[in-house]
Amino acid sequence: MTGPVPSKVEAPSRPADEDDALWREGFKAGVPSLFGIAAWGLVVGVAMIKSGLTLTQALGMTLLVFGGSAQLASLPLIVANAPIWVIFATALTVNLRFVIFSALLAPHFAHLPWPKRLLLGYTSGDMTVALFLQRFPDEAPALGKVSYLKGLLYPNWTAWQVGSIAGIFLGSAVPEQWGLGFAGSLAILCILVPMVLGSAALSGVLVASATAVLAYNFPFKLGLLAAVVLGMLTSMLVQGAIDKRKSHVRS
């Protein structure tokens, strides 16, 4: 495997992907975020049960989906009996930010076999991507990149699942009247706030919110899709106007 490649004289052998010291470094970098991840999992776990999922369904969801914001977004739609394609489209939209992350992260690992890439990509959430890119801003091969990523990933995944499963059991034990399901909406609010710092994003979100409320009774939850499309277009128009004004000022 690591022998010289005669056809590519210039390419030196790639530094090893795995390195114990880098694994520990990744682990240390991720530790401060683990408590928050577990708490976030706990809220999602409670919200799943409070939306009427059974214990098995909730466990299946947390283990298979592993995406807090998409899970939370799907719950009110499941309660409202929305068509499955609408729930899928919504989750896909909520997850679109991951496409940007994957474009940033993937070139570091393009040399790995595809099943490994699929799995590493699948489990790389917001925090993992941010911390990895802080340590390795450069796409060039470097020692122990895979180890560093795993050092972030495994504890992150574990903390999330432990929190989530604890939430599932906590949610089952707490009476409905406590209204704990609302914690899910508050959690979404916390992810949303940093996304809307900026007038373009904020105007889109205001338009989307107003549309979603006014069109709430549309059949098949189509009001939701209308809200996303109108909100996104608003954001892009405002962004376009801002960019135009900036280039005016500069010239």
Next chain:
Amino acid sequence: MSDLEIWITILALACATGLTRSSFWLIGHHITIPPRVQQMLRYAPACALAAIIAPDLLLDERNAMAISLLNPKMMAAVVATAYYLLRRSMIETIILGMAVFTGLRIWLQ
């Protein structure tokens, strides 16, 4: 939803995770996303999340508009947003928001 429908939904959600998080991992080599597309990818998630919670915060049980100081969910969300902007702590924000929501709800009963 029936048990089977929920499981199909869960599998659909798992696909949504895979399609987005693994997308460029499977393409492999470096690709620069055009700025226009990048804008869409950035703005759409915020709009979707807002569209999901806005009805929960602003409509009452009969789906009528409830923009009022006496709407526990709306007031909790206002306080939570302000607190999160100041402190950036999700856990504290959720605890405070739940306290406002529960307090107002019990007080109004």
